[in-house]
Amino acid sequence: MTNHARDDADAAIDPDGGTAAGDAAAVAGKLEQVIAAQVRHYRTAGGLSSAELAARTGLSKAMISRVETATTSCSLTTLQRLADGLNVPVTALFRGADTDRDATFTKAGQGSLTVRSGTQHGHEYRVLGTLKGRTDALEPTLVTLTDASDVFPLFQHPGTEFIYMLSGKMVYGHGAYEYTMEAGDSLLLDGEGPHGPLELLDLPIRFLAVSAR
Known part of the structure; x- marks a missing residue:
């Protein structure tokens, strides 16, 4: 490996031992899993089969399967079609994506x-x-x-x-x-x-x- 190539590789590694690309992929993967779970939840709760949801959204049955198994990244257009087909707001498909929220616990007698x-x-x-x-x-x-x-x-x-x-x-x-x-x-x-x-x-x-x- 040349020095130039080594410098480029080192630049991609953060101080915690990860890489920027790896971190981005991890975030995207988590988001896909959240969307997959929400789509599957709302589809089954509405008594819809994958084929019925596909017909409602104009997406293929194979695409619905990929979404529900988190093996594809959805475009905004696809998310809007899914939300319309499931009769829920788009934001409902992201529920559970951001779980890092503040809370304050106070024991009795404290404060x-x-x-x-x-x-x-x-x-x-x-x-x-x-x-x-x-x-x-x-x-x-x-x-x-x-x-x-x-x-x-x-x-x-x-x-x-x-x-x-x-x-x-x-x-x-x-x-x-x-x-x-x-x-x-x-x-x-x-x-x-x-x-x-x-x-x-x-x-x-x-x-x-x-x-x-």
Whole structure:
């Protein structure tokens, strides 16, 4: 092998011991397997034979077989024909292709304590999880009220909020309305309206506040 040829070969090898072409082939192979499984799933769920799906899509029976055995790469046109023949959106054929998604697991009694305007009045706010980089993510917060107080800060924020009572009893305000809430009660509200506890009737009080912005 000449030095030039050796340099070209070395350039194709990444630091982890693989090659760019090999990595691309692995990704493509995984995608083909996902499409194969989804096409087979929707075809059998719809009670269609390979011949019937072929007739619906204008593809050959042999092509349907190659798709379902992941031995061919589908063009966008073929994917659209398959989706139309199966009566599903094209995106349904890719379900399961991207399984690397964020999740947050929080053990009982854990979570991040945050300081808010009610902290100085005996209110505890424990955030139970967040997803990084998501502007539309939910923010679940466990709120615990342990001290009787005559001062109750009100909150306003974009989006919506869901309140679910776990224990205790309180009067919760939203705008001009008041709601007496106890364990098992819930309230869905527009976050733009001033909201928060107005009267603590039975301590300690614990409720889950889930906001979506």
